[in-house]
Amino acid sequence: MISLNAVLLISFALFSIGIAGVLIRRNALVILMCVELMLNAANLNFIAFARHSGSAAGQAFALLVMGFAAAEVAVGLALVVALYRRRDTVQVDDLNLLKG
Amino acid sequence: MEHQLESLGRNLFAVFGLLALAGAAFMVVSKRAVHSVLAFLFTMLCVAGCYLSMDAEFLGVAQILVYAGGIVVLFLFVVMLVELTKYKEKDIFHTQSRAAAVAVIAGVVAFAGVFKHAFFGPASPEALVLRPELAQGLDVAHQNAQAIARGLFADYLLPFEILSVILLVALVGAVVLAKTERV
Structure with missing residues (x-):
């Protein structure tokens, strides 16, 4: 039996790496991947808690989150492509249109 | 025999989890976007291994299908569509990366304090x-x-x-x- 805390620890570390990537990288593609990583960490938690509490709901919701992640990637990548067409860059540092 | 199987299951989870962490770290620090995508693929496969070792067989297979089969391919398409080589970025990290790194480390320390209380307690023996x-x-x-x-x-x-x-x-x-x- 895998202990719940071990799973939570791994998932926490994955989430931290994801949030670190979102905060420190400047490439929009890598930022999007880091967001996916954070969703995966949340999924890992869902499954760990489903196992711990013995309910199928956690796994069902993990499946829903997976579909949601797919939708998010589709829109995010379309945004990146549109951005590249208009501004010729995918570096988030260059996107300061709304900066005062 | 059963005990050995159980310990093997726990070790498999640890192996896949640590590999996923290594892949994620490589994904964040790697300079080229294609390498990042490949590290992302590796991480997703390791997470699928974690799911499988937690008896979530359906989700493990769904993870491989959705991520390795769909999302990573989409990412690769966009990386090849968006010509990234012309930037030759020396400084891959954001300009505020120092402050961000400090904030992340502070968060990690805070959560580590939370984890210290309930470190590796007994887990529920029940399946679904x-x-x-x-x-x-x-x-x-x-x-x-x-x-x-x-x-x-x-x-x-x-x-x-x-x-x-x-x-x-x-x-x-x-x-x-x-x-x-x-x-």
Whole structure:
């Protein structure tokens, strides 16, 4: 039996790496991947808690989150492509249109 | 024998989890976007291994299908569409990366304090259980996909349907956003 805390620890570390990537990288593609990583960490938690509490709901919701992640990637990548067409860059540092 | 199998299961989880962490770290620090995508693929496969070692067989396979089969391919397409080599970025990290790194480390330390209290306690020995009227004639411990299907379509039909609408909206939105101006 895998202990719940071990799973939570791994998932926490994955989430931290994801949030670190979102905060420190400047490439929009890598930022999007880091967001996916954070969703995966949340999924890992869902499954760990489903196992711990013995309910199928956690796994069902993990499946829903997976579909949601797919939708998010589709829109995010379309945004990146549109951005590249208009501004010729995918570096988030260059996107300061709304900066005062 | 059973004890050995159990310890093997726990070790498999640890191995896959640590590999996933290594892949994620490589994904964040690697200079080229293609390497990042490949590290992302590796991480997703390791997370799928974690799911499998936690007896979530259906989700493990779904993870491989959705991520390795769909999302990583999409990422690779976009990386090759968007010519990244012309930037030759020396400084891959954001300009505020020092402050961000400090904030992340502070968060990690804070959470580590939380984790210290409940470190590696006993876990529940139960596998999945369904409500008795749903579990009729089903070996829940060994038929993971069927168990999830009954849980999903009996109790969470509305979120499932909402998700299908969200996917449709995302599909239309992606087409609208990415289509060329002249069409």
